[in-house]
Amino acid sequence: xxxxxxxxxxxxxxxxxxxxxxxxxxxxxxxxxxxxxxxxxxxxxxxxxxxxxxxxxxxxxxxxxxxxxxxxxxxxxxxxxxxxxxxxxxxxxxxxxxxxxxxxxxxxxxxxxxxxxxxxxxxxxxxxxxxxxxxxxxxxxxxxxxxxxxxxxxxxxxxxxxxxxxxxxxxxxxxxxxxxxxxxxxxxxxxxxxxxxxxxxxxxxxxxxxxxxxxxxxxxxxxxxxxxxxxxxxxxxxxxxxxxxxxxxxxxxxxxxxxxxxxxxxxxxxxxxxxxxxxxx
Amino acid sequence: xxxxxxxxxxxxxxxxxxxxxxxxxxxxxxxxxxxxxxxxxxxxxxxxxxxxxxxxxxxxxxxxxxxxxxxxxxxxxxxxxxxxxxxxxxxxxxxxxxxxxxxxxxxxxxxxxxxxxxxxxxxxxxxxxxxxxxxxxxxxxxxxxxxxxxxxxxxxxxxxxxxxxxxxxxxxxxxxxxxxxxxxxxxxxxxxxxxxxxxxxxxxxxxxxxxxxxxxxxxxxxxxxxxxxxxxxxxxxxxxxxxxxxxxxxxxxxxxxxxxxxxxxxxxxxxxxxxxxxxxxxxxxxxxxxxxxxxxxxxxxxxxxxxxxxxxxxxxxxxxxxxxxxxxxxxxxxxxxxx
Numbered sequence: 001x002x003x004x005x006x007x008x009x010x011x012x013x014x015x016x017x018x019x020x021x022x023x024x025x026x027x028x029x030x031x032x033x034x035x036x037x038x039x040x041x042x043x044x045x046x047x048x049x050x051x052x053x054x055x056x057x058x059x060x061x062x063x064x065x066x067x068x069x070x071x072x073x074x075x076x077x078x079x080x081x082x083x084x085x086x087x088x089x090x091x092x093x094x095x096x097x098x099x100x101x102x103x104x105x106x107x108x109x110x111x112x113x114x115x116x117x118x119x120x121x122x123x124x125x126x127x128x129x130x131x132x133x134x135x136x137x138x139x140x141x142x143x144x145x146x147x148x149x150x151x152x153x154x155x156x157x158x159x160x161x162x163x164x165x166x167x168x169x170x171x172x173x174x175x176x177x178x179x180x181x182x183x184x185x186x187x188x189x190x191x192x193x194x195x196x197x198x199x200x201x202x203x204x205x206x207x208x209x210x211x212x213x214x215x216x217x218x219x220x221x222x223x224x225x226x227x228x229x230x231x232x233x234x235x236x237x238x239x240x241x242x243x244x245x246x247x248x249x250x251x252x253x254x255x256x257x258x259x260x261x262x263x264x265x266x267x268x269x270x271x272x273x274x275x276x277x278x279x280x281x
Numbered sequence: 282x283x284x285x286x287x288x289x290x291x292x293x294x295x296x297x298x299x300x301x302x303x304x305x306x307x308x309x310x311x312x313x314x315x316x317x318x319x320x321x322x323x324x325x326x327x328x329x330x331x332x333x334x335x336x337x338x339x340x341x342x343x344x345x346x347x348x349x350x351x352x353x354x355x356x357x358x359x360x361x362x363x364x365x366x367x368x369x370x371x372x373x374x375x376x377x378x379x380x381x382x383x384x385x386x387x388x389x390x391x392x393x394x395x396x397x398x399x400x401x402x403x404x405x406x407x408x409x410x411x412x413x414x415x416x417x418x419x420x421x422x423x424x425x426x427x428x429x430x431x432x433x434x435x436x437x438x439x440x441x442x443x444x445x446x447x448x449x450x451x452x453x454x455x456x457x458x459x460x461x462x463x464x465x466x467x468x469x470x471x472x473x474x475x476x477x478x479x480x481x482x483x484x485x486x487x488x489x490x491x492x493x494x495x496x497x498x499x500x501x502x503x504x505x506x507x508x509x510x511x512x513x514x515x516x517x518x519x520x521x522x523x524x525x526x527x528x529x530x531x532x533x534x535x536x537x538x539x540x541x542x543x544x545x546x547x548x549x550x551x552x553x554x555x556x557x558x559x560x561x562x563x564x565x566x567x568x569x570x571x572x573x574x575x576x577x578x579x580x581x582x583x584x585x586x587x588x589x590x591x592x593x594x595x596x597x598x599x600x601x602x603x604x605x606x607x608x609x610x611x612x613x614x615x616x617x618x619x620x
Contacts, residue, residue: 099325124601125555
């Protein structure tokens with residue numbers, strides 16, 4: 001009995017050690033971004049000497065230097081990113097929920113083949129479509145337009161999959177009785193399916209928002225100065241001839257804040273949203 | 282439409298009570314709804330139009346393009362429809378010269394492509410098992426009944442997934458400098474400094490480390506949720522049979538977790554194959570390019586620095602084929618020996 005207790009104690013100790021170690025490893029770089037953003041460059045690049053590990057008072061100076069940059073309008077890029085991500089998320093939610101509704105609640109010819117064809121594209125790394133998309137977008141005159149990075153991924157295969165999975169749980173009887181009461185098919189979608197799917201929609205919204213917020217390769221190819229999204233803007237800071245690390249750190253810190261807040265508040269939905277696609281068969 | 286006589290002629294029987302008739306009518310009405318068969322297509326149409334234009338067409342066009350040499354953006358038109366007032370012109374996408382399989386033949390001899398592919402495979406082979414192993418370990422630890430503050434641990438460990446790709450890659454570039462924080466900590470505890478970015482071997486591992494840092498928490502969350510779906514009775518039954526901790530893991534947890542593990546494995550494999558931001562940024566930060574250049578970075582340079590779009594397309598086709606085969610093999614292997 002005693003032996004068992006001791007073993008259990010050791011086991012608990014090990015478990016907590018592992019978890020705490022993981023927390024330290026994940027948080028140190030994040031903490032360091034915040035610290036570095038508030039220090040003059042020479043203080044955190046500390047060549048050979050002790051690096052500073054506490055925040056300093058240099059944040060505003062760094063921010064001012066960042067804003068004074070000629071080739072990158074960083075605050076503008078935050079605005080661009082927010083606009084693109086929000087528009088994209090809303091548009092994609094509408095498309096995916098309507099499509100998901102059709103797949104979940106109607107019978108029609110070629111339903112299965114169409115659905116599996118859409119599903120199959122999940123295996124493709126869609127970033128690899130950059131070349132044809134680049135040609136397509138330049139031919140239809142969308143180069144350097146936000147629509148060029150919103151439209152191509154709006155018909156999101158993962159989104160339609162999640163929506164179909166979740167909408168199957170809407171009882172047919174509910175839809176039937178609404179039909180009898182004279183609701184049109186669109187009202188069924190709008191008045192019944194959407195409200196009951198609120199939490200799934202929230203989950204999908206987070207996934208879509210994060211996806212668009214982090215898109216890098218295609219915006220890098222398609223956008224010009226003035227339309228940069230955050231990742232492209234930061235990359236512009238790195239690629240310059242002399243790397244201004246203090247400004248980069250401010251940019252990195254600022255770029256992370258909104259998404260952290262979103263993540264903290266909506267974490268539960270995020271989890272369920274991803275899971276809906278992975279586990280339910 | 283009017284196959285059911287009761288709906289077209291209304292109330293017929295004299296002896297019917299009005300309520301019955303009404304119910305009957307409603308049922309008949311419900312049976313023939315939705316009112317016209319096109320409804321599901323209407324719901325699907327917006328999705329499908331964008332899907333066809335921006336996903337299905339580009340996939341097909343990549344394959345097409347891989348047989349051509351790109352010579353500039355197209356001037357002429359592919360298709361004209363001219364009906365008086367209606368004038369539709371589908372522009373030709375590009376000026377191309379047919380080269381048959383030449384792009385693919387060139388791939389066979391391109392040492393840089395082979396190098397990029399082997400870098401990618403190296404990163405995949407080290408990173409994916411490492412990450413899934415750590416994520417599974419953390420998920421198991423976090424799933425233990427005695428652990429307090431689960432939500433806090435979970436949030437903290439998963440936080441990196443929300444970090445901006447480019448921002449975090451830049452931060453790692455800084456942390457891993459010769460005189461950066463990581464080496465400072467290493468030398469502080471008496472270990473030698475590591476040439477993270479200047480040695481080919483270590484720069485690859487730096488990328489592995491950065492990717493693992495970002496994605497482990499995300500995968501941990503998925504695995505954790507999977508663990509919570511394992512029925513408690515299975516563990517109780519195993520305990521009655523005298524199973525120890527390891528045996529419970531081996532014979533209950535692992536088999537139950539298989540679909541979730543498979544999902545994590547396939548998505549991670551796809552993710553690693555399209556690795557781009559991290560190597561690009563660490564590249565530009567001065568690491569030996571030859572060691573860290575992934576296939577997608579090479580495709581990007583070929584396509585948008587050299588404008589060899591046909592050749593880059595051929596590479597894309599090959600990469601997609603590899604990813605697809607690998608995913609299907611993983612799915613098959615993971616599904617088949619299901620007892």
